[in-house]
Amino acid sequence: MSKKIVDKAKHILKGIQFDLELAFDWNKDHYDNYYQYFTHPDNEVRKWSLLIFAGGLGNWHLESAQIFRTIKELKKYSEFNKYKAYHFEDYVQSFLDNKDAIKQDFPLLYNQLVWYLLRLDNKKRCEYIFRTVDKQLLIELRQVLSESGIDASKFPNNHEDIMKEIGLTFKPV
Secondary structure (H helix, E strand, O other), X not given: OHHHHHHHHHHHOOOOOXXXXXXXXXXXXXXXXXXXXXXXXXXXXXXXXXXXXXXXXXXXXXXXXXXXXOHHHHOOOOOOOHHHOEOHHHHXXXXXXXXXXXXXXXXXXXHHHHHHHHHHXXXXXXXXXXXXXXXXXXXXXXXXXXXXXXXXXXXXXXXXXXXXXXXXXOOOO
16 A cells, blocks of 8 residues: 555646656545655655645646645536545644654655745645635744744755755756
8 A cells, every 4th residue: 555655746846856846646536645654664655745735835836736736726627525625724734733743754755844834825825725724724834934934035955955854855967
């Protein structure tokens, strides 16, 4: 099961070694509830699940793709399946529940996630996009973001350093 999760995530994030903000292959065939694996005992599963979250936030930030959409918006599409949708609230809740472990295991990736969340919320408050998300969850998220010390106006990490932290490297052609 772990290999299948990692393989699906790798397929979605093909090319992540070069950029976290690329528009990835978010095909429903590779969908999973990756947020459920943020503290999985297998480091590879945990890492790739967090990278899915980072890739989704990075795509949203760059506006190259939007995987976190409201159910109302998703229902417009004939192929909509509520069981194969990336629910922002689930990812945020799992991030908050596991923030200490994520920060300990992957501090640079954690900082990148915080930076994306700060930038996105500053651009347009999450409750205006996701009206059904529990307001208390967003209050808790903003508390964590404000306590992080990350400045949303400054890019926190070098992408290459994040890739080294998680054990992915690339060789330029």
